[in-house]
Amino acid sequence: MDATIATFxxxxxxxxxxxxxxxxxxxxxxxxxxxxxxxxxxxxxxxGALTLALLDGGRVPATASLLICFGLLAFLxxxxxxxxxxxxxxxxxxxxxxxxxxxxxxxxxxxxxPLALPSLxxxxxxxxxIAPMGFxxxxxxxxxxxxxxxxxxxxxSVGVHLAMMGLGLVFFGAEGLxxxxxxxxxxxxxxxxxxxxSLWIYGATIAIIVGLYLFFEKTLLGxxxxxxxxxxxxARLVGVPTQFTGVTAFLLAATIGAVSGVLIGPITTIYYDxxxxxxxxxxxxxxxxxxxxxxxxxxxxxxxxxxxxFTSFFASSFKEIIVFGLIIPVLIWLxxxxxxxxxx
Amino acid sequence: xxxDLKHTLPGAIAIVVLALVPLLPVPPFWITLLNNIxxxxxxxxxxxxxxxxxxxxxxxxxxxxxxxxxxxxxxxxAYGFSPWATLPLSLIAGAATALPLGLIxxxxxxxxxxxxxxAWGLALYxxxxxxxxxxxxxxxxxxxxxxxxxxRFLSGQSIYYVIWFFVIATAIGARNLLDSxxxxxxxxxxxxxxxxxxxxxxxxxxxxxxxxxxxxxxALSGWLYAHMQRSVxxxxxxxxxxxxxxxxxxxxxxxxxxxxxxxxGVVLILKDLLQRFLPDLIGSSINFxxxxxxxxxxxxxxxxxxxxxxxxxxxxxxxxxxxPAAAGSLPRRTMPAVGTPxxxxxxARKAFGGLVAVNDVSFEIKAGQIAGLIGPNGAGxxxxxxxxxxxxxxxxxxxxxxxxKLSGMSPRRIAKHGIARxxxxxxxxxxxxxxxxxxxxAHLRGSAGVFKSFLHLERQExxxxxxxxxxxxxxxxxxxxxxxxxGDLALGQIRILEIARALCLDPTILLLDEPAxxxxxAEKQELSALLRKLKEEGVSVLLVEHDMGFxxxxxxxxxxxxxxxxxxxxxxxxVRQHPAVIAAYLGEVAA
Numbered sequence: 001m002d003a004t005i006a007t008f009x010x011x012x013x014x015x016x017x018x019x020x021x022x023x024x025x026x027x028x029x030x031x032x033x034x035x036x037x038x039x040x041x042x043x044x045x046x047x048g049a050l051t052l053a054l055l056d057g058g059r060v061p062a063t064a065s066l067l068i069c070f071g072l073l074a075f076l077x078x079x080x081x082x083x084x085x086x087x088x089x090x091x092x093x094x095x096x097x098x099x100x101x102x103x104x105x106x107x108x109x110x111x112x113x114p115l116a117l118p119s120l121x122x123x124x125x126x127x128x129x130i131a132p133m134g135f136x137x138x139x140x141x142x143x144x145x146x147x148x149x150x151x152x153x154x155x156x157s158v159g160v161h162l163a164m165m166g167l168g169l170v171f172f173g174a175e176g177l178x179x180x181x182x183x184x185x186x187x188x189x190x191x192x193x194x195x196x197x198s199l200w201i202y203g204a205t206i207a208i209i210v211g212l213y214l215f216f217e218k219t220l221l222g223x224x225x226x227x228x229x230x231x232x233x234x235a236r237l238v239g240v241p242t243q244f245t246g247v248t249a250f251l252l253a254a255t256i257g258a259v260s261g262v263l264i265g266p267i268t269t270i271y272y273d274x275x276x277x278x279x280x281x282x283x284x285x286x287x288x289x290x291x292x293x294x295x296x297x298x299x300x301x302x303x304x305x306x307x308x309x310f311t312s313f314f315a316s317s318f319k320e321i322i323v324f325g326l327i328i329p330v331l332i333w334l335x336x337x338x339x340x341x342x343x344x
Numbered sequence: 345x346x347x348d349l350k351h352t353l354p355g356a357i358a359i360v361v362l363a364l365v366p367l368l369p370v371p372p373f374w375i376t377l378l379n380n381i382x383x384x385x386x387x388x389x390x391x392x393x394x395x396x397x398x399x400x401x402x403x404x405x406x407x408x409x410x411x412x413x414x415x416x417x418x419x420x421x422a423y424g425f426s427p428w429a430t431l432p433l434s435l436i437a438g439a440a441t442a443l444p445l446g447l448i449x450x451x452x453x454x455x456x457x458x459x460x461x462x463a464w465g466l467a468l469y470x471x472x473x474x475x476x477x478x479x480x481x482x483x484x485x486x487x488x489x490x491x492x493x494x495x496r497f498l499s500g501q502s503i504y505y506v507i508w509f510f511v512i513a514t515a516i517g518a519r520n521l522l523d524s525x526x527x528x529x530x531x532x533x534x535x536x537x538x539x540x541x542x543x544x545x546x547x548x549x550x551x552x553x554x555x556x557x558x559x560x561x562x563a564l565s566g567w568l569y570a571h572m573q574r575s576v577x578x579x580x581x582x583x584x585x586x587x588x589x590x591x592x593x594x595x596x597x598x599x600x601x602x603x604x605x606x607x608x609g610v611v612l613i614l615k616d617l618l619q620r621f622l623p624d625l626i627g628s629s630i631n632f633x634x635x636x637x638x639x640x641x642x643x644x645x646x647x648x649x650x651x652x653x654x655x656x657x658x659x660x661x662x663x664x665x666x667x668p669a670a671a672g673s674l675p676r677r678t679m680p681a682v683g684t685p686x687x688x689x690x691x692a693r694k695a696f697g698g699l700v701a702v703n704d705v706s707f708e709i710k711a712g713q714i715a716g717l718i719g720p721n722g723a724g725x726x727x728x729x730x731x732x733x734x735x736x737x738x739x740x741x742x743x744x745x746x747x748x749k750l751s752g753m754s755p756r757r758i759a760k761h762g763i764a765r766x767x768x769x770x771x772x773x774x775x776x777x778x779x780x781x782x783x784x785x786a787h788l789r790g791s792a793g794v795f796k797s798f799l800h801l802e803r804q805e806x807x808x809x810x811x812x813x814x815x816x817x818x819x820x821x822x823x824x825x826x827x828x829x830x831g832d833l834a835l836g837q838i839r840i841l842e843i844a845r846a847l848c849l850d851p852t853i854l855l856l857d858e859p860a861x862x863x864x865x866a867e868k869q870e871l872s873a874l875l876r877k878l879k880e881e882g883v884s885v886l887l888v889e890h891d892m893g894f895x896x897x898x899x900x901x902x903x904x905x906x907x908x909x910x911x912x913x914x915x916x917x918x919v920r921q922h923p924a925v926i927a928a929y930l931g932e933v934a935a
Contacts, residue, residue: 037455039462144646150455151401155594156645158403158587163638170635280463287459317474324467328448331460335451 007192009309015198017305018205022260023282024297026253031291032229033249035150036142039157042279043164044254048130048261049270053177055113055122062171063129064109070136071102077140105129119182127258134254138247168272179265201263281323288330354660362508366501375500377616379572381609382507386565388592388604389518390558396598398554399534400454403586404461407468408559410581411437412566417484417576427490427571438563442556450551465583472578483577490571503572514561517798518601524797524806525790530554532773532784539771543849544759544788553794591641597651606653665827674789674812677762677850679882682712686884687853691741692731701727703908714875714885716895719905720928725888726768729855733765734758760788764846765855770838774831778841781830783813785848816844836862856887860894872898
């Protein structure tokens with residue numbers, strides 16, 4: 001290995017690591033606010049990347065129709081919970097969020113997809129299609145389970161993952177797709193060749209991390225989310241609507257997933273099930289962060305990207321084994337520090 | 345028809361039907377399907393023990409199947425082992441892979457184990473696909489069939505009996521285990537483990553036991569699979585299969601061993617139907633079972649969290665309750681001589697961050713004494729209890745029992761000394777019967793392990809433990825409620841249940857945290873009488889109580905705490921006059 005390869009591997013690891021960092025942060029966010037271990041996070045990445053790739057081809061992405069299905073299902077779930085009396089306002093809100101919103105997004109997509117859109121517009125459209133799914137997934141799968149244990153929520157997560165991956169297969173097919181980069185071209189920085197796409201990735205990652213920081217530190221809603229994370233009951237007692245913070249967490253997670261998809265779609269071919277593996281690498285980082293620490297998760301994610309990039313050079317066939325094996329020493333470390341008798 | 349017969353009849357009919365199916369002219373794919381259900385049932389039984397009973401879960405059980413299958417595949421094809429000789433080795437392979445993973449995750453909070461198993465399920469799938477020894481993604485073929493007395497189990501019909509023999513034997517074994525001393529310890533894990541620890545259950549070991557057991561039955565399933573299929577490749581041992589096994593356990597229902605077989609049946613029959621009919625129906629070859637299974641998993645958790653088997657059970661006859669036989673009695677501890685120093689708290693201190701909950705408190709309890717620990721709310725009484733029993737660690741100072749230092753020991757080892765407790769916020773296992781809850785208290789007085797329990801060879805000991813629990817229940821006046829679920833009792837009764845459970849430990853000292861709260865006047869008098877009776881037998885008592893009438897008439901020695909500090913100590917009559925005590929209870933002005 002010479003310096004050129006090394007710098008190439010480092011750059012590759014940094015690029016992937018940045019995406020894993022975004023996913024890891026979303027996982028920590030959802031877990032700390034809702035206690036849900038959000039296995040389906042990766043599906044949003046796949047949906048995002050595939051949607052962008054289809055938009056590149058001037059086609060209407062299947063996710064737009066999928067969004068309508070999600071909305072319809074959420075509407076039915078709403079009706080079911082309202083079966084014992086409700087108010088007109090509640091029904092109107094439900095119609096607005098679950099039926100009108102997806103229909104509007106669908107109409108816009110239908111209208112502008114065939115046009116030769118600038119990349120950034122396609123990227124934004126992709127995020128607009130995917131992000132509301134976070135809300136619907138929460139409404140359909142998790143809200144009825146809000147009182148359940150972490151274990152039950154985790155099993156439900158796996159169910160959601162399975163269903164969403166299956167839907168991905170139905171709507172996108174088994175073929176992989178690769179999106180066009182947000183901006184083509186690359187720059188030579190000394191001996192390094194830096195692609196414009198990787199600059200987008202670094203930029204977006206930093207922007208989202210800073211955005212999350214400001215959101216949690218400076219806004220009331222962000223503080224409410226943190227309060228829910230620290231103590232759900234306590235937050236509720238002082239008037240934080242914990243369902244609303246739950247929705248926000250899922251919406252943020254889906255948005256981050258869609259953005260990650262848009263970022264990673266142009267640098268690797270994405271299949272309907274690739275998202276799961278990408279999401280799990282975010283998980284490895286989140287576990288290293290103890291599912292609690294944002295900074296540790298972000299740093300760990302870069303580490304995961306590096307390990308992956310270097311093992312793909314030295315022992316490519318054992319890449320996945322080594323990356324997923326990474327959590328073993330972490331679990332040992334966490335286990336050594338774990339106390340047994342604390343009150344739960 | 346007797347209750348016993350009514351209860352066992354459906355099972356007997358099911359076994360007869362199972363035995364007859366291959367002899368009937370059924371389509372061959374029915375047999376294949378039933379074989380697959382049997383294989384999956386084994387894995388699902390393991391998961392029911394792990395998830396429904398132990399409160400842990402795993403998505404990686406398919407990987408254990410893989411270890412079982414590959415062990416026998418390699419040994420029989422490359423090294424000429426006979427299939428039966430590889431059975432124990434396959435099971436050991438399952439256990440040996442579960443052990444390290446269990447060791448590093450059971451100490452962590454519950455969600456790290458399943459997350460670990462996801463990563464591990466994936467990693468092992470790729471590993472199976474990369475290693476030359478196991479034939480990479482092509483796998484290994486040409487595995488010999490099972491043979492018994494010259495008969496080769498080549499056909500689906502013949503191995504059917506082998507598979508279902510193992511399924512039924514495993515299910516019965518698992519049932520035996522749950523009904524045993526070890527099983528009670530495992531079932532107590534769901535209650536958070538504190539009660540289990542306080543009565544001497546080694547919870548790390550109990551968790552490991554279930555996890556390894558689940559690994560072993562999965563390996564058994566893999567071993568059978570290898571000899572049924574006669575070839576193996578990585579696909580059936582991947583993460584998706586692991587998730588499917590968990591779905592089966594969820595469908596069957598948490599904590600129901602027979603439900604696991606039901607769940608495996610439902611899922612595999614559904615899968616078969618989806619794969620055969622759905623493509624024709626919608627004219628697409630894509631498999632929809634992922635979507636259906638995912639939706640099914642979420643729906644069951646939302647609407648029937650305990651699975652579908654309990655719904656089936658509604659139609660079945662109730663399991664008959666057996667009156668514990670008057671079996672032989674357990675050996676008793678020798679009580680320390682009355683008046684000798686028993687428990688000594690020496691400068692005990694507990695700080696939670698900046699808050700000092702117990703501030704350098706020292707006092708002593710003599711054998712055969714009833715001592716009271718009183719003080720206003722927040723005085724540090726329950727914290728003191730937790731320090732004595734090892735639930736909390738001391739910031740500084742120490743606790744001695746007899747001459748031995750207790751501080752630093754685990755609650756389990758402290759319990760072994762004969763220190764039994766009740767909890768301020770009663771901790772019971774609501775779905776277990778009152779009798780089983782109380783028998784948990786006698787955990788340390790039995791010794792039968794997993795193996796004996798699995799084969800139900802510990803009948804004698806188990807009967808003795810149950811009889812002891814029944815005796816203690818009669819003694820505290822709860823005998824009539826023995827077979828009700830503990831969750832049905834009123835709060836006062838639950839407190840009494842906790843006392844019976846503590847008595848089952850054969851304690852030298854009983855630590856009671858507000859035992860009279862929620863009791864009616866007559867019940868309090870009975871409790872008083874019981875405690876006096878215990879004192880006569882040489883048992884010492886330390887109690888926290890707010891009912892001064894109850895305390896003053898009962899105790900020999902009184903310790904008063906206020907804001908974590910000991911403010912007075914002595915005979916009840918003296919303490920009552922103590923100015924600091926009056927100030928603490930009534931405010932400074934009164935002093």
